[in-house]
Amino acid sequence: ILNVEQSPQSLHVQEGDSTNFTCSFPSSNFYALHWYRWETAKSPEALFVMTLNGDEKKKGRISATLNTKEGYSYLYIKGSQPEDSATYLCAFSPYNAGNMLTFGGGTRLMVKP
Amino acid sequence: SQTIHQWPATLVQPVGSPLSLECTVEGTSNPNLYWYRQAAGRGLQLLFYSIGIDQISSEVPQNLSASRPQDRQFILSSKKLLLSDSGFYLCAWSVLLGGPTPPGYTFGSGTRLTVV
Numbered sequence: 001i002l003n004v005e006q007s008p009q010s011l012h013v014q015e016g017d018s019t020n021f022t023c024s025f026p027s028s029n030f031y032a033l034h035w036y037r038w039e040t041a042k043s044p045e046a047l048f049v050m051t052l053n054g055d056e057k058k059k060g061r062i063s064a065t066l067n068t069k070e071g072y073s074y075l076y077i078k079g080s081q082p083e084d085s086a087t088y089l090c091a092f093s094p095y096n097a098g099n100m101l102t103f104g105g106g107t108r109l110m111v112k113p
Numbered sequence: 114s115q116t117i118h119q120w121p122a123t124l125v126q127p128v129g130s131p132l133s134l135e136c137t138v139e140g141t142s143n144p145n146l147y148w149y150r151q152a153a154g155r156g157l158q159l160l161f162y163s164i165g166i167d168q169i170s171s172e173v174p175q176n177l178s179a180s181r182p183q184d185r186q187f188i189l190s191s192k193k194l195l196l197s198d199s200g201f202y203l204c205a206w207s208v209l210l211g212g213p214t215p216p217g218y219t220f221g222s223g224t225r226l227t228v229v
Contacts, residue, residue, distance in 0.1 A: 043221060043222050044218075049215055049217050091218075099162075099207055100159075100162070101217070
């Protein structure tokens with residue numbers, strides 16, 4: 001069983017605050033790390049897929065970094081807005097089963113106006 | 114373009130009743146198909162995946178079964194629902210490995226199942 005953990009489980013911030021959360025995953029047999037954004041009553045939406053140690057991806061105010069040697073990824077949101085409120089999921093896929101994603105429990109972000 | 118359809122969106126079923134959730138994919142051939150569940154307060158748990166027609170792998174032994182009668186159709190079933198089957202069910206598809214980018218998933222819109 002692959003262990004993918006996210007912290008914190010939930011986070012309340014004020015509009016305009018910057019925030020970050022963590023995904024930890026196995027450091028061996030790494031193939032890819034995915035981040036998804038899941039709004040209530042909608043489908044999870046892909047944000048990033050990261051493959052190389054030291055990778056940094058950016059999409060608007062959201063960015064992510066990857067450390068495959070120590071098995072963690074950070075997701076950053078700069079200047080949080082109420083529309084950023086969602087659950088952020090990370091998912092790990094191993095080299096010998098690249099189609100199989102193991103998801104973390106998610107970080108639920110709530111941004112207060 | 115590829116689309117994925119999942120229905121119904123919500124379902125309230127009594128304990129002991131049967132279940133059938135359907136997922137279909139359009140615009141692609143030979144997709145990998147997946148059923149996930151999110152129980153209350155928990156993360157996404159892989160239930161079943163399929164790499165082809167009638168090829169189903171079960172990740173968690175339980176009260177549910179899956180079938181893939183056609184290339185782009187994936188069905189989740191139960192003969193008798195339990196209270197513990199309540200949760201949010203998501204269908205997803207991905208392409209096969211081999212492209213330049215590791216394949217992520219495209220998810221359906223989900224089914225909220227409440228067993229009463």
